[in-house]
Amino acid sequence: MASSLLRVLTCGSVDDGKSTxxxxxxxxxxxxxxxxxxxxxRDSKRFGTVAEGVDYALLVxxxxxxxxxxxxxxxxYRFFQTASRRFIxxxxxxxxxxxxNMATGASTADVAVLLVDARKGLLAQxxxxxxxxxxxxxxxxxxxxxxxxxxxxxxxxxxxxVADFDALRARLGDIPVTAIPICARDGDNVIQPGERMGxxxxxxxxxxxxxxxxxxxxxxxxxxxPVQLVNRPDPSFRGYAGTVASGRVRPGDAIANAAGAVAAxxxxxxxxxxxxxEASAGEAVTLVLDREIxxxxxxxxxxxxxxxxxxxxxxxxxxMTDTPLFRGRAYGVMLGTRTxxxxxxxxxxxLDIDTLEEVPVQELRLNEIGRVTISLTRPLxxxxxxxxxxxxxxxxxxxxxxxxxxxxxxxxxxxxxxxxHWHQLxxxxxxxxxxxxxxxxxxxxxxxxxxxxxxxxxLVERRLAAMGRHTMVLDGDNVRHGLNRDLGxxxxxxxxxxxxxxxxxxxxxxAGLIVLVSFISPYRAxxxxxxxxxxxxxxxxxxxxxxxxxxxxxDPKGLYVKADAGQLRNFTGxxxxxxxxxxxxxxxxxxxxxxxxxxxxxxxxxxARGIIS
Amino acid sequence: xxPAHLKLLEAxxxxxxxxxxxxxxxxxxxxxxxxxxxxxxxLTRKAFHPARPPFPLLHIDTTWKFRDxxxxxxxLVARFGLELRKHTNPEGLARNINPFDxxxxxxxxxxxxxxLKQALTEGxxxxxxxGARRDEERSRAKERIFSVRAPGHVWDPKLQRPELWNxxxxxxxxxxxxxxxxxxxxxELDVWTYIRAxxxxxxxxxxxxxxxxxxRDGAMIMVDDERMRLLPGExxxxxxxxxxxxxxxxxxxxxxxxxxxxxxxxxxxLTTRVSERAGRLIDQxxxxxxxxxxxxxxx
Ligand SMILES: Nc1nc2c(ncn2[C@@H]2O[C@H](COP(=O)(O)OP(=O)(O)O)[C@@H](O)[C@H]2O)c(=O)[nH]1
Numbered sequence: 001m002a003s004s005l006l007r008v009l010t011c012g013s014v015d016d017g018k019s020t021x022x023x024x025x026x027x028x029x030x031x032x033x034x035x036x037x038x039x040x041x042r043d044s045k046r047f048g049t050v051a052e053g054v055d056y057a058l059l060v061x062x063x064x065x066x067x068x069x070x071x072x073x074x075x076x077y078r079f080f081q082t083a084s085r086r087f088i089x090x091x092x093x094x095x096x097x098x099x100x101n102m103a104t105g106a107s108t109a110d111v112a113v114l115l116v117d118a119r120k121g122l123l124a125q126x127x128x129x130x131x132x133x134x135x136x137x138x139x140x141x142x143x144x145x146x147x148x149x150x151x152x153x154x155x156x157x158x159x160x161x162v163a164d165f166d167a168l169r170a171r172l173g174d175i176p177v178t179a180i181p182i183c184a185r186d187g188d189n190v191i192q193p194g195e196r197m198g199x200x201x202x203x204x205x206x207x208x209x210x211x212x213x214x215x216x217x218x219x220x221x222x223x224x225x226p227v228q229l230v231n232r233p234d235p236s237f238r239g240y241a242g243t244v245a246s247g248r249v250r251p252g253d254a255i256a257n258a259a260g261a262v263a264a265x266x267x268x269x270x271x272x273x274x275x276x277x278e279a280s281a282g283e284a285v286t287l288v289l290d291r292e293i294x295x296x297x298x299x300x301x302x303x304x305x306x307x308x309x310x311x312x313x314x315x316x317x318x319x320m321t322d323t324p325l326f327r328g329r330a331y332g333v334m335l336g337t338r339t340x341x342x343x344x345x346x347x348x349x350x351l352d353i354d355t356l357e358e359v360p361v362q363e364l365r366l367n368e369i370g371r372v373t374i375s376l377t378r379p380l381x382x383x384x385x386x387x388x389x390x391x392x393x394x395x396x397x398x399x400x401x402x403x404x405x406x407x408x409x410x411x412x413x414x415x416x417x418x419x420x421h422w423h424q425l426x427x428x429x430x431x432x433x434x435x436x437x438x439x440x441x442x443x444x445x446x447x448x449x450x451x452x453x454x455x456x457x458x459l460v461e462r463r464l465a466a467m468g469r470h471t472m473v474l475d476g477d478n479v480r481h482g483l484n485r486d487l488g489x490x491x492x493x494x495x496x497x498x499x500x501x502x503x504x505x506x507x508x509x510x511a512g513l514i515v516l517v518s519f520i521s522p523y524r525a526x527x528x529x530x531x532x533x534x535x536x537x538x539x540x541x542x543x544x545x546x547x548x549x550x551x552x553x554x555d556p557k558g559l560y561v562k563a564d565a566g567q568l569r570n571f572t573g574x575x576x577x578x579x580x581x582x583x584x585x586x587x588x589x590x591x592x593x594x595x596x597x598x599x600x601x602x603x604x605x606x607x608a609r610g611i612i613s
Numbered sequence: 614x615x616p617a618h619l620k621l622l623e624a625x626x627x628x629x630x631x632x633x634x635x636x637x638x639x640x641x642x643x644x645x646x647x648x649x650x651x652x653x654x655x656l657t658r659k660a661f662h663p664a665r666p667p668f669p670l671l672h673i674d675t676t677w678k679f680r681d682x683x684x685x686x687x688x689l690v691a692r693f694g695l696e697l698r699k700h701t702n703p704e705g706l707a708r709n710i711n712p713f714d715x716x717x718x719x720x721x722x723x724x725x726x727x728x729l730k731q732a733l734t735e736g737x738x739x740x741x742x743x744g745a746r747r748d749e750e751r752s753r754a755k756e757r758i759f760s761v762r763a764p765g766h767v768w769d770p771k772l773q774r775p776e777l778w779n780x781x782x783x784x785x786x787x788x789x790x791x792x793x794x795x796x797x798x799x800x801e802l803d804v805w806t807y808i809r810a811x812x813x814x815x816x817x818x819x820x821x822x823x824x825x826x827x828x829r830d831g832a833m834i835m836v837d838d839e840r841m842r843l844l845p846g847e848x849x850x851x852x853x854x855x856x857x858x859x860x861x862x863x864x865x866x867x868x869x870x871x872x873x874x875x876x877x878x879x880x881x882x883l884t885t886r887v888s889e890r891a892g893r894l895i896d897q898x899x900x901x902x903x904x905x906x907x908x909x910x911x912x
């Protein structure tokens with residue numbers, strides 16, 4: 001009974017008969033309620049594609065928007081139960097956005113059912129589906145050849161398709177495959193063996209699914225449990241609640257917070273049904289330790305050998321949103337129960353899903369899969385995805401919208417060599433700044449070209465110099481002549497441009513300086529990245545707000561004229577967007593006051609913030 | 614003994630409840646008194662044992678719930694020392710919105726959907742945990758476990774996030790809220806089997822007994838209190854009935870049944886094929902009406 005729940009991913013191309021097949025499984029197991037049946041008969045008349053009788057496919061099409069268009073656009077989860085097993089089907093649509101949806105469905109699947117139309121044979125799409133399932137860690141495939149009625153129930157047709165698939169199998173680590181010829185419409189080999197294909201001696205689809213082994217964590221993995229929360233009802237009880245990710249644990253076992261590596265022994269495994277003598281992978285428990293060690297949500301309790309506390313990951317990432325992924329972009333990285341900020345420091349290649357070969361790219365688009373390196377602001381306890389789906393699978397979260405924009409699978413995790421760790425130098429930033437009688441800061445002037453950023457920054461710097469303060473100006477245009485002269489104006493290059501400027505600004509901050517950066521920096525996410533580079537309170541975003549018409553009128557360098565003439569591409573305000581700051585520390589509307597007055601406001605703000613006295 | 618697949622589903626639900634509690638700043642559990650709520654509450658107690666659930670229960674009281682339901686609710690809250698918050702739409706109450714004069718569409722909109730939205734807004738809850746399941750209705754098959762609601766509590770298909778592994782992203786942009794459904798992967802049969810295995814209490818109305826009912830449009834409606842308006846010629850008769858789904862009494866149809874304990878209910882489920890929500894008249898108003906209600910902010 002331990003294998004009584006099986007999670008199955010079903011995928012196919014449009015019109016292969018997947019909905020018909022699933023509808024039949026649901027129908028024949030009596031899990032379809034009568035009112036749904038009634039609606040089905042009604043709908044069959046309205047939308048059905050089968051000339052007579054019930055169109056099973058309608059059973060599984062969920063949203064009315066989809067039903068009217070006769071397509072499915074999202075992963076649907078459906079359940080049925082036989083005497084020996086409970087099944088969860090993740091049904092991924094076979095067309096548009098299939099990578100994103102397939103990856104989602106495959107992330108929890110034990111088995112993938114791939115549907116092929118007997119007349120069409122293996123399509124490029126079938127190969128892609130197999131590759132994605134494999135990449136997501138699915139290690140069993142059931143290849144279902146449907147519409148055998150239209151191929152005269154011929155053995156040869158089936159065998160050619162199986163042989164084709166064998167060639168692909170070799171590239172997917174010889175993944176075990178069960179191939180089954182069926183007729184979904186009439187039910188042959190779906191639940192019972194079909195008499196019309198007497199030459200086939202294998203199991204029906206249902207028998208194959210009942211026999212499949214659920215995916216398990218590799219045997220003998222050491223104990224790991226990400227801590228979801230600390231349970232502290234009163235001072236006498238302190239327990240760590242979580243779901244065991246791998247291995248097992250017993251009272252008396254030595255475990256440690258993987259980040260801190262201070263060991264303790266398990267005193268109790270608490271559940272509402274009483275204490276357990278043992279807990280293993282998949283169980284939700286609360287552990288009490290024999291002594292107090294520092295553990296909170298996001299930590300991982302682990303037995304030896306301890307997992308890596310990674311500062312940097314390389315991973316396959318499936319990109320799931322319209323805005324592409326670039327090198328230099330920062331995202332929330334959620335792994336286990338911890339979320340940290342990570343910056344994509346390298347985009348090595350994307351996976352050509354047809355050839356399974358890697359090709360170099362600059363950016364990763366929706367539904368593409370790429371190999372990336374992510375550098376983390378705080379360490380994450382992780383393991384290769386091949387060893388653990390729980391400690392090796394992560395999602396990338398857009399820090400503004402909160403959306404899930406990508407899914408990652410850890411290939412390798414690295415801890416920065418400890419001797420390279422930032423030393424707590426005796427003479428540090430605070431000391432350097434104190435010598436100068438100031439606190440270091442970055443004044444980040446953002447706004448359109450010709451909005452007045454440099455003018456105001458120069459006025460501020462002059463005033464600060466007159467007061468004996470130590471400053472440095474970084475001008476976007478000037479930096480492009482030197483440090484960043486290898487960069488162009490594509491979106492990827494702009495991101496890298498800003499990353500370097502932010503890092504240079506940070507070095508100056510470490511030197512104790514007040515750094516004035518004047519830089520168009522049109523994207524919120526990039527300014528956010530710059531903000532995160534320095535410590536909280538050190539970043540002062542100053543929005544130099546001038547309407548584009550006014551900038552165009554001023555146009556001291558004639559850039560707008562060139563952009564309008566099409567000689568300059570990606571020019572902010574002309575053919576590239578400017579995302580105004582939503583909550584800048586300072587907002588300077590230049591149409592309302594002269595530059596001198598605005599500069600004075602900046603100086604006043606520095607005083608108010610205690611940056612200068 | 615819990616069947617093996619229920620042990621796995623139980624662990625999954627506990628994991629989800631803990632994630633919701635850990636990531637929320639002001640969570641609440643939507644408690645509707647029915648069997649799904651009973652199972653959900655039991656799972657909640659398990660998830661945080663030995664502590665009490667770290668969030669209050671919220672009940673949207675339309676004032677037309679069966680009397681047995683309210684009695685059951687109050688006993689349960691007292692027994693487990695839970696914090697219960699109740700909300701009734703004050704406007705609806707003032708205008709005396711009721712099932713008889715206003716019909717199911719208007720009544721449900723005002724006393725259920727609007728009331729729920731009011732309560733969530735007033736309570737400033739960022740995460741509301743509910744007992745909906747994916748097998749209840751076909752449009753729910755695609756619902757996420759962590760389901761984002763746009764400002765105004767509306768469900769926008771474009772906002773829904775891909776959900777991978779057991780990673781539940783509860784980040785919210787300003788104005789957004791989250792609904793969390795720990796029972797997403799359970800079926801009606803799972804819920805009953807679990808209730809039996811764990812000896813969880815449910816409202817007695819689920820068990821067959823002689824009750825006064827009238828036949829109306831082919832449905833059996835129980836006469837729960839004196840507010841029930843009888844149509845000319847209607848005379849309540851006593852029949853052995855039970856409820857598969859509990860809502861407001863004038864809209865919850867009873868089914869004729871002899872199932873008076875959990876074994877018999879499960880046995881009956883395995884042999885009959887009437888979907889549970891068919892007993893709740895509100896879902897048949899329009900085609901794909903669940904989807905419409907969901908977009909609107911109802912569960
Ligand atoms: N002849 C035949 N037609 C089938 C079979 N299975 C499905 N179909 C038809 O193929 C078409 C597409 O089926 P559907 O289940 O909607 O495909 P989906 O797009 O993969 O979900 C429908 O017209 C079905 O009736 C089969 O085994 N034999």
